[in-house]
Amino acid sequence: xxxxxxxxxxxxxxxxxxxxxxxxxxxxxxxxxxxxGPNGSGKSTLFxxxxxxxxxxxxxxxxxxxxxTGMRPCDLNRLGVSRTFQLLQIFPQLSVRDxxxxxxxxxxxxxxxxxxxxxxxxxxxxxxxxIEFFRLSHLAGEQAGSLSYGxxxxxxxxxxxxxxxxxxxxDEPAGGVNLTMLGHLRKRLQAYHAExxxxxxxxxxxxxxxxxxxxxxxxxxxxxxxxxxxPQDIRRNxxxxxxxxxx
Amino acid sequence: xxxxxxxxxxxxxxxxIAAPFFLKPFGxxxxxxxxxxxxxxxxxxxxxxxxxxxxxxxxxxVGMGAYTVAxxxxxxxxxxxxxxxxxxxxxxxxxxxxxxxLRVQHHYLAFVTLAFTTLVFLVLRNEEWLTNxxxxxxxxxxxxxxxxxxxxxRDFYFLCLGVLALLSLAIWWMLRSPWGRAFVALRExxxxxxxxxxxxxxxxxxxxxxxxxxxxxxxxxxxPLVQFIEPNSFALGLSLNLLLMVIVGGSGNFFGPFxxxxxxxLLPEWLRLTQGYYLIVYAAAIxxxxxxxxxxxxxxxxxxxxxxxxxxxxxxxxxxxxxAGP
Numbered sequence: 001x002x003x004x005x006x007x008x009x010x011x012x013x014x015x016x017x018x019x020x021x022x023x024x025x026x027x028x029x030x031x032x033x034x035x036x037g038p039n040g041s042g043k044s045t046l047f048x049x050x051x052x053x054x055x056x057x058x059x060x061x062x063x064x065x066x067x068x069t070g071m072r073p074c075d076l077n078r079l080g081v082s083r084t085f086q087l088l089q090i091f092p093q094l095s096v097r098d099x100x101x102x103x104x105x106x107x108x109x110x111x112x113x114x115x116x117x118x119x120x121x122x123x124x125x126x127x128x129x130x131i132e133f134f135r136l137s138h139l140a141g142e143q144a145g146s147l148s149y150g151x152x153x154x155x156x157x158x159x160x161x162x163x164x165x166x167x168x169x170x171d172e173p174a175g176g177v178n179l180t181m182l183g184h185l186r187k188r189l190q191a192y193h194a195e196x197x198x199x200x201x202x203x204x205x206x207x208x209x210x211x212x213x214x215x216x217x218x219x220x221x222x223x224x225x226x227x228x229x230x231p232q233d234i235r236r237n238x239x240x241x242x243x244x245x246x247x
Numbered sequence: 248x249x250x251x252x253x254x255x256x257x258x259x260x261x262x263x264i265a266a267p268f269f270l271k272p273f274g275x276x277x278x279x280x281x282x283x284x285x286x287x288x289x290x291x292x293x294x295x296x297x298x299x300x301x302x303x304x305x306x307x308x309v310g311m312g313a314y315t316v317a318x319x320x321x322x323x324x325x326x327x328x329x330x331x332x333x334x335x336x337x338x339x340x341x342x343x344x345x346x347x348x349l350r351v352q353h354h355y356l357a358f359v360t361l362a363f364t365t366l367v368f369l370v371l372r373n374e375e376w377l378t379n380x381x382x383x384x385x386x387x388x389x390x391x392x393x394x395x396x397x398x399x400x401r402d403f404y405f406l407c408l409g410v411l412a413l414l415s416l417a418i419w420w421m422l423r424s425p426w427g428r429a430f431v432a433l434r435e436x437x438x439x440x441x442x443x444x445x446x447x448x449x450x451x452x453x454x455x456x457x458x459x460x461x462x463x464x465x466x467x468x469x470x471p472l473v474q475f476i477e478p479n480s481f482a483l484g485l486s487l488n489l490l491l492m493v494i495v496g497g498s499g500n501f502f503g504p505f506x507x508x509x510x511x512x513l514l515p516e517w518l519r520l521t522q523g524y525y526l527i528v529y530a531a532a533i534x535x536x537x538x539x540x541x542x543x544x545x546x547x548x549x550x551x552x553x554x555x556x557x558x559x560x561x562x563x564x565x566x567x568x569x570x571a572g573p
Contacts, residue, residue: 051442077444089439091432102432105425106444114425121425159443 002029002064004167004199005050005081010059012042012049019045021223022059027167032193032200034214034231036207038243042223043203044086047171051083052076063167078107082165086172086203090156092145096136099144099155100127104162126162134158134188150181157185161192167199174206182206186213211235219243259505263408267401275400276472281512282407283468284309286414288492288504290461293418295490296499297427298454299434300348304360305489307367308337308459310481312466314371317384317476326390326471333467334460341459345452364486371478383477387470407468414461419501421457430454434499462489495536497543506544 005027012020020042027033037043048054050061052073061069063079071079091099105121108114114121131140134154139147144155153173160168173189174182186209192198204210210217211231219227219240227240234240263282267275291305312333319329347359371378378384389398390406397406421427429450432440441447470476488511496507514532518525540547 053438053442073441074444074446077442083442085439085442089436089442091435091439093435094428094431098428101425102428102440102445103443105428106446108425111426111446111449115421117424119423119425163444 003027003062004029004031004064005201006060006062006065007046007050008060008062010046010049010061011057012045012054013057018223020049020056023220023223023225024059025218025225025228027199027201029166029199030193030197031216032189032202032214034210034217035201035203035220036205036210036217036234037220041220043220044171045223046220047083047169047201047203051081051169074106077163077165080163080166081169082160082163082167083169084156084160084171084173086175088149088152088156090144090152090159092143094144095141096131096144096147096155097127097140099159100130100162103159107163123162130158130162133192135184150177153177153181154185154188157188161198164196165198167201169201169203171203172205173202174204174209182209189213267404272400275404277512277516279400279404279407279472281508282404282411283465283472284489284492284512285504285508286411286468287462287465288489288496288508289415289418290458290465291489292458292493292496292498292500292504293422293430293461294454294458296493296497296503297422297430297434298451298458300345300451300454301353301357302344302360302455302458303357303483303486303490304344304363304367305458305462306481306483306485306487307364308341308462309466309469309485309489310367310371310476310478311337311340312463313470313476313481314378314384314466315463316467317387317470318377320388326388327392330390330464330467333463337463337466338456338460341462342452342456344459345455348451348455349448360486361483364483368478368482371481378478381477381479383475384470385475387474387476389471403472407472410464410468414464418461422501426450426453431499491533495533495543497545500543500545503543503545510544 003026007026008024010020010023011018023046035043035046045054049056052068052071055070059069060067063076063081066079068076068079091102094102101120101123104123104126105114108121108123109117120127131137134157136151136154136158139151144152147155153176157170157173160170173185177185189200190213193200202210202214214231217229217231217234218225219234221243226243227234227237229237266278270278287305287309291302294300294302315333315336316326316329319332320326324332344360344363348356351359372380374380389396389403391397392406395402397403422430429440429445432445433447433450433454437447492504492507492511494507495510496503496505515525515529518528521528536544
């Protein structure tokens with residue numbers, strides 16, 4: 001199977017503290033990889049190193065075989081790697097529709113052609129489809145900041161998919177979302193995965209969400225991988241139970 | 248862009264066109280000043296209001312534009328050649344000034360741009376061989392367009408109004424394009440914008456460069472308008488005044504600079520009837536305005552519009568639906 005993402009011996013230190021310590025893993029096309037671990041285990045730092053928000057101290061990251069270590073997030077995004085953040089990151093003053101168009105517009109032509117091209121950058125239909133897919137049609141014209149938290153979370157997630165990325169990294173998509181909305185979000189992600197054969201990496205604390213969504217799970221503790229396998233195996237793994245699940 | 252009723256826009260345009268026929272020369276000078284400074288305020292609104300990059304350097308760019316025209320036209324360069332040279336020069340310098348914005352933000356960036364304003368002021372004052380120092384430059388000729396000389400106050404006002412209309416249209420076009428959305432993204436959430444593929448570095452520099460070039464173009468009209476320019480006219484005071492125009496009108500609102508410039512240019516003159524107290528009254532009026540409508544006058548108008556529409560909407564929804572019943 002093709003590796004969409006290859007991470008080799010990634011290491012990140014902040015002064016004397018090692019947040020990520022020699023982490024290596026691959027993500028294959030069509031896979032949903034879950035990364036779990038207690039607070040401070042290095043999950044978000046790992047994401048930020050992979051996605052160019054932080055420069056790794058050592059190690060290498062490749063996307064579809066191309067070295068991307070230290071690449072700027074905008075260049076990485078144009079390579080087809082998309083992400084969401086742990087905290088909501090939308091554009092509250094823009095409408096739901098404009099948020100989605102913005103999420104894909106930089107993939108359309110050059111900067112100059114975008115200036116003289118269509119106001120919606122030719123993404124009107126793509127935005128409408130995404131709005132419909134994430135069941136936000138009744139809110140399309142609303143200012144994103146006026147939406148409920150759960151609706152904003154859906155929008156935040158939808159934005160990561162507009163440009164048709166080959167790899168999506170979701171940082172705690174279930175954070176702060178109520179159970180009803182969480183089920184809705186999981187269904188949308190599963191439907192998207194089934195429809196487009198998309199590849200996801202998901203960091204999440206909500207165990208049920210991870211275990212039902214992911215095809216493979218990787219467990220981090222103190223910056224290292226302590227276990228890896230299918231969700232049902234991870235659930236039973238005594239090292240994981242002791243180090244993380246605590247029961 | 249905030250919705251602005253088309254009727255209001257047509258009425259405002261009609262007033263702007265008819266006004267010089269009812270005004271004395273000083274009145275025409277004031278509305279010409281409004282048109283010229285609105286161009287600079289539109290530039291600052293782009294940099295600050297849309298892209299979220301604070302700048303206290305817009306007055307310096309007006310000065311650079313004014314001196315470019317005042318220095319080039321006596322050398323035989325046609326006015327419009329000097330006009331575009333002013334825009335290009337300020338675009339280039341604005342691009343360079345944008346680099347600190349890639350490293351610092353908010354009040355730190357304000358201080359960087361403040362230092363730039365001081366630097367430009369010192370160059371204009373001290374480099375006498377080029378700028379004639381504190382003695383300034385007089386008699387910048389008013390331009391000729393298609394064989395028509397805009398030498399009278401009224402003709403020159405219409406030239407300024409025409410340039411304002413063309414530049415406003417160009418900026419409106421840009422703001423409704425994906426660039427406008429990208430500038431807003433830069434202001435609201437640069438980290439997410441970067442992760443969505445926006446080259447925030449390039450857009451930041453572009454916001455500075457375009458905003459500054461509008462400052463330069465405004466200055467290029469300012470020199471033939473006032474016919475005498477000297478360094479003090481382009482010191483920090485002008486930058487602060489332009490900032491005031493953007494904030495009072497409504498930062499990030501397309502029509503904000505038009506309204507803000509109207510207040511900043513005309514209100515002090517109207518308040519002259521209070522004689523020696525007019526600046527105190529003006530300052531107090533601005534403070535009260537800011538305390539009660541921090542989103543600017545257009546923000547206040549929008550709030551008022553919503554408040555008026557609100558009760559009606561409630562009334563509408565509370566009316567029983569036809570045919571509804573138990």
